[in-house]
Amino acid sequence: MELQPPTRDPNELEGLLAEREEELRQFRLALDVLSPIDPSTGTLNRNGVIDAIQDALDWLTRRNDPFAILAVEIPGLQSLSASAADRHQRIQQHLEAVLEAALRKVDRVGHIDHTTFAAVLREFKAEGSQILLERLRTILQMESERASLMPTDPSFTLVSIKPGPFHQAGSLLEQVEALRSRSLPGNPLIIEL
Numbered sequence: 354m355e356l357q358p359p360t361r362d363p364n365e366l367e368g369l370l371a372e373r374e375e376e377l378r379q380f381r382l383a384l385d386v387l388s389p390i391d392p393s394t395g396t397l398n399r400n401g402v403i404d405a406i407q408d409a410l411d412w413l414t415r416r417n418d419p420f421a422i423l424a425v426e427i428p429g430l431q432s433l434s435a436s437a438a439d440r441h442q443r444i445q446q447h448l449e450a451v452l453e454a455a456l457r458k459v460d461r462v463g464h465i466d467h468t469t470f471a472a473v474l475r476e477f478k479a480e481g482s483q484i485l486l487e488r489l490r491t492i493l494q495m496e497s498e499r500a501s502l503m504p505t506d507p508s509f510t511l512v513s514i515k516p517g518p519f520h521q522a523g524s525l526l527e528q529v530e531a532l533r534s535r536s537l538p539g540n541p542l543i544i545e546l
Contacts, residue, residue: 388400393442394445395446396445396464397463399464401461401463402463402464402465402471403523403526404522405463405473406473406522406525408461409473409514410514410520410521410522413514413516414516417516418476419477419513419515419516420473420476420514421474421477421512422471422473422514422525422529423471423472423474423510424470424510424512424529424530424536425469425471425493425508426507426508427448427468427469427493427497429505445467448470448493448497449462455488456472459475459476460474460475461473465526477513482513482543483541483543486511489509490506490507493505494506508533508536508540508541509542510535511541511542512525512544513546514545515546517546520546525546
């Protein structure tokens with residue numbers, strides 16, 4: 354007795370294939386939403402920044418060490434057209450790497466939108482904040498010129514987080530974003546929560 358493979362209707366196979374492709378699309382979407390890494394740039398995305406803030410909050414609770422959240426807005430990134438998305442990603446990766454190199458190894462850097470980077474500064478001491486911001490401004494201006502962006506003067510929002518009740522990572526990032534509009538190039542906003 355010879356076994357014959359079951360014959361399937363090609364429409365049925367196409368339907369099964371379409372179902373599997375939809376499942377894969379949904380899994381990829383879930384991974385993108387939940388992942389702390391931006392798949393297009395390979396750097397920390399908003400979720401990754403929130404995770405870094407949560408890690409710093411946990412450290413604050415255990416060791417009572419304050420930290421800070423730094424938002425760095427680079428207006429020159431807006432000048433890149435939508436058709437230059439690949440170039441925008443490369444420049445964003447480069448500027449994020451420049452920020453990481455300018456900060457300490459314990460600090461975490463990511464981006465929260467197309468023009469704004471965020472850094473979580475662990476074991477933060479407020480005394481050196483003006484020097485830090487001026488150094489970052491100089492480095493970013495030089496790199497913006499080198500990357501052929503429009504001349505830019507980044508704006509900084511630095512929020513120092515001290516021990517206190519009810520700090521939550523997501524709400525802290527939202528507060529920093531809300532305060533961001535109050536900082537101007539050459540006039541950083543430095544506050545404590």
